[in-house]
Amino acid sequence: MRLIQILLIAILLQSCTAPDKKINGVSYVAHRDSITQKNIDPLLNINANYAAIMPFAMVKDLAHPEVNYDAERQWFGETITGGKQYINTLKKNNINAMLKPQLWVWKGEFTGLLEMKTEADWLTFEKTYSKFILAFAQVAEDTNTEIFCIGTELEKFVAARPEYWSKLIKDIRKIYKGKLTYAANWNEFEKTPFWEQLDYIGIDAYFPVSDSKTPTVEECLKGWIKHKATIKQFADKYNKPILFTEFGYRSIDYAAKAPWTVDRIEENVNLEAQVNTTKALFEAFWKEDWFAGGFVWKWFINHEKVGGIDNNRFTPQNKPAETLIKEHYKVN
Template structure:
């Protein structure tokens, strides 16, 4: 999957991007169209299986839905593969254009446990209400569900607010990462409507990243890597 992303100054959340007048909305739309179509053409040339038209742009989608339908048509004119959009976990159920895409894409940072070291049982229970909403969306649009991002930090309270990347949260907790990750696989992996997902965050320099002293998202060179490998090797 080719997945272009916007990174906002000072790390502000992309979902909050909002223009204050029509001229600025048009400026954003024209710029974003040019940005996305360039990557779509590249994805087509490289025969990428999936192209993602945007990532966690909640307010942009809410305020300018017509633009997104038009953008999808433009992308389809240059890219011949499958399409998705990476909706944030609290955005996907009101994203209006799933019917025009091939996958319902979700960045799956759903809160599943309030515990310092969440147990498997707690995480499985925490997934129940979220899974209900995901299933309802899947039935509405009759599209497979794709986790455009999924992953947990190897840190205390990893299931409480899984989207948090603050570096002052530095208490390494490998068990927390293991349990949250395993619970996600047990909840979704065997569903026939689940298309799989993309791990956040995986680096190309494998031997130089992660490790059992690392408290960030990557599962590389941590026990969680074996959990992921086991499930993907069965697919």
Template structure:
């Protein structure tokens, strides 16, 4: 009898372990709108089998060399402001969707935030003060809504390289007001230089790695293209003993979707849903079964599902495209 009981106990432990390791962060990057959200806007998120959503309040900078950050103003859309983040968070949590709060900067005309650089020490200090205010304000919001993860920045490579001491201090200050898990969203070509992973809970990567030069790549081709990147990411994860989180991932529904996945302008106009599906499947096949990989957030998801994406849309969103069913099926396996 004791052997039978021991067998049952061992079987339960193995099952529990497998169940725990199988669960991933199956997230959507939930785009802010100018309106409050309702249950009807969240049913498609639940149907996708998502268990996380990233909420993204924005701060705005006039130029790459301008130190002031405007945020939480009445001129911004509802979902980009503090009141909107709180309302979105409450509605998502009511649907049992966990949260990552991910404040982001936007430079007018869409210039790359990784190139933000100040000309003088005075301007660097002004930028640090403005950014500290921005991040600590939303850290308090993240604590108030009991967000599971807080992201302290997105694709700010030059800012970090120029002012590493500021970032280490900022992390300490965030931890005084926010008690959840922390990450930073490094660009795909930046993450190996980020100096403060040891102080965070996740190695966060915006995973726009080039994996194929083909017009319509196959899943196998893209998996092969991922191999060198995967090994580098895995080595960093093991060395730092930190799980990896894709703070953004996704592909456009266009030709050559795996060649330069970060390109978001409107020059690419040729629809290719097969390419979007293959690149997405390959990313899932490459990472989601790995123990050191925590999951990720698809870029991007709009609240008005029935009016978003569709078979004439070349943008990133998977909504109302064949790849949406791929994500839905995959997320179900790892929920």
């Protein structure tokens, strides 16, 4: 009888335990320099509890079979040594990390279109990509990094070589003992074949949710209904939490129409559009128990020199959206 009572008390206590705090993260852009406390304080100010560290490897073009990383000419934050320094400095401030090694194709071409022309090239590409990813899996393990992202927006690579990805995940697990995800583009995640092998369903959440010049929160919430239903279906299907490996909007007109747009037009700053779209995303997802949180795109280390009210790029820094994020992260 006493054993039953103890079990009942344990169940009751467990049911009363508050859910884990959401991942309130930023995508922390690599820099030529190491980071110091000065670079961390703005993250603490917005109540961030996670940062995505993003070292890069270089690929010459969309069909080039070699991945080059940790080169002497790369910025410090893109290297193995830099990744470790960033993560360890964040951890001293109780900020957790997701290590998210990524590919950069010459001239900024979209990584989702990477596709080799021959079997020999595929094998070379796989070999060099594995070397890159496994090197940073070791960094993640050595630094006790909480989450490791095995790839970002590699739709054609994933579609063409699913067996490779399954083996890669197994190889990563031999090195790294933490949680794994993959950052699928918003229109890619439904086709990604290996969610069962990962811990989070990762989505770069650039879903179109409004065609308005200055979308309202209500318009965006309405635009999220269909997408949200599909996302929840995946959480239920795989019994995995959803993680927005990237989310965010530019401070520009029509910010929610094609949120992935990165063209360099300098006009049409719209700070209200960035606030409303971000607020709607928070309202749509952050209270859901199947949603783990996410990483706002993007955050630069030299806080005082970036963003601002004349800037129409993604960063919320020194804009009204920064205040919104600070208030939201404080209570969630």
